[in-house]
Amino acid sequence: MQLVYQGKTKDVFALENGNYLLKFKDDVTGENGVFDPGANTVGLVMEGAGRAGLSLTKYFFEKLAEAGIPTHYIDANIEEATMTVRPASVFGKGIEVICRYRAVGSFLRRYGMYAQEGQPLDAFVEVTLKDDERQDPPISEDALDMLGILSAEEYRTLKQLTKQIGQIVKTELAQKGIELYDIKFEFGRVDQDRKIVLIDEISGGNMRAYQNGQYIEPLELEKMMLSTK
Amino acid sequence: MQLVYQGKTKDVFALENGNYLLKFKDDVTGENGVFDPGANTVGLVMEGAGRAGLSLTKYFFEKLAEAGIPTHYIDANIEEATMTVRPASVFGKGIEVICRYRAVGSFLRRYGMYAQEGQPLDAFVEVTLKDDERQDPPISEDALDMLGILSAEEYRTLKQLTKQIGQIVKTELAQKGIELYDIKFEFGRVDQDRKIVLIDEISGGNMRAYQNGQYIEPLELEKMMLSTK
Numbered sequence A, B: 001m002q003l004v005y006q007g008k009t010k011d012v013f014a015l016e017n018g019n020y021l022l023k024f025k026d027d028v029t030g031e032n033g034v035f036d037p038g039a040n041t042v043g044l045v046m047e048g049a050g051r052a053g054l055s056l057t058k059y060f061f062e063k064l065a066e067a068g069i070p071t072h073y074i075d076a077n078i079e080e081a082t083m084t085v086r087p088a089s090v091f092g093k094g095i096e097v098i099c100r101y102r103a104v105g106s107f108l109r110r111y112g113m114y115a116q117e118g119q120p121l122d123a124f125v126e127v128t129l130k131d132d133e134r135q136d137p138p139i140s141e142d143a144l145d146m147l148g149i150l151s152a153e154e155y156r157t158l159k160q161l162t163k164q165i166g167q168i169v170k171t172e173l174a175q176k177g178i179e180l181y182d183i184k185f186e187f188g189r190v191d192q193d194r195k196i197v198l199i200d201e202i203s204g205g206n207m208r209a210y211q212n213g214q215y216i217e218p219l220e221l222e223k224m225m226l227s228t229k
Helices: A049-066 A105-111 A141-146 A152-174 A218-226 B049-066 B105-111 B141-146 B152-174 B218-226
Strands: A002-006 A010-014 A020-024 A027-031 A042-045 A073-077 A082-085 A095-102 A120-129 A179-190 A195-199 A207-211 B002-006 B010-014 B020-024 B027-031 B042-045 B073-077 B082-085 B095-102 B120-129 B179-190 B195-199 B207-211
Touching: A020 A049, A049 A073, A049 A082, A049 A152, A049 A218, A095 A152, A105 A120, A120 A152, A120 B141, A141 A152, A141 B120, A152 A179, A152 A195, B020 B049, B049 B073, B049 B082, B049 B152, B049 B218, B095 B152, B105 B120, B120 B152, B141 B152, B152 B179, B152 B195, B207 B218
Parallel strands: none
Antiparallel strands: A002 A010, A010 A020, A020 A082, A027 A042, A073 A082, A095 A120, A095 A179, A179 A195, A179 A207, B002 B010, B010 B020, B020 B082, B027 B042, B073 B082, B095 B120, B095 B179, B179 B195, B179 B207
16 A cells, blocks of 8 residues: 555555545644635644544445445545545646535635625535645636636536535535535546546535534534434 | 716716716836736826827727727727717626737736646636726636626627637737737626627737737837838
């Protein structure tokens, strides 16, 4: 088992059978010790964050499988904080796809002239480039196509999958009285036919979840979602 | 004649017949005394810049009229540096539409991970919001529609007009051995049927023009384009 990539919140190992093992770490993104799912830096370590993120990811990826939505997920070992996945290639050097239900975060920083904080948004989808140096710039469908990152047809698939997956997560949260404000996904191409599937994770670390106007921290979200009461 | 708006590079007066008079100023956008068509601040005063900008605008707007492309232009008085235009309402609080033929400026600052400086772009169209405070953020077709700035159908019209007008300017410049790298337009709605027309100006102040790899300043561009030799 060989370490092939060290990410901000997880490490990636190559397995001998061609699959990959993701090791979820206790590092979470944020700045100055405050958690922020939109941040590019690892701001703090939260004991148990890796296992919590993996538990939620396992929960949602299995829900998606039931709904017939393809992901790279094979199985998970919560104790070890590891997840086995199929090999997938990312778009360009990596993109993030955001689905927004309320105007907060970078959306508000960009479009505050036209949007009030917390204003409802109708599952608005946007894409940003993973580029720390350039602060993850937003990029249009036309630019993605022109720069060879994603074809116009792939963009349509991505946007549709994003809305479908976002709705599933939003509904799951709503059943616990939690409201999803926004969520960030990563996608990749798998197999020879380069089918588009969800990759990476679905956890408190890449969404903003609120209850009664109060933001719910990732570790707390995992407890609220997965406790058997 | 009443002053209704003071812009960075022109003042706007309301005429009694319902039309407007634009007074082109000698102020040009830039930073630290260096001209930059992408800048949000007035960096310097160039003697004659107003009349030069108007001369080119008159030239191009009359070319567009010949090609059947609608603008707000009625007539111009070069000596006074004034242009008479039809009343038009802008989209939201104002947007800019950029057409790019080479990767420079803010495109390169955003997408430098995927583009080389000066790389050819195929009349790539993008829209930014006029919002000095938020550094004129780029905005997608979906966001323009969702925020009520521009409908999806209007976006298609805008994009098509932008490519048509850009091509006309590019061809005119090429006839003088000048290459157009990028150009920025403003559009508005006129008349009761809210028809989309080109407004504002077409001058050295809102394009990047090069000859033999050398950038051509706005005043020089006007001389090169309009001299009778």
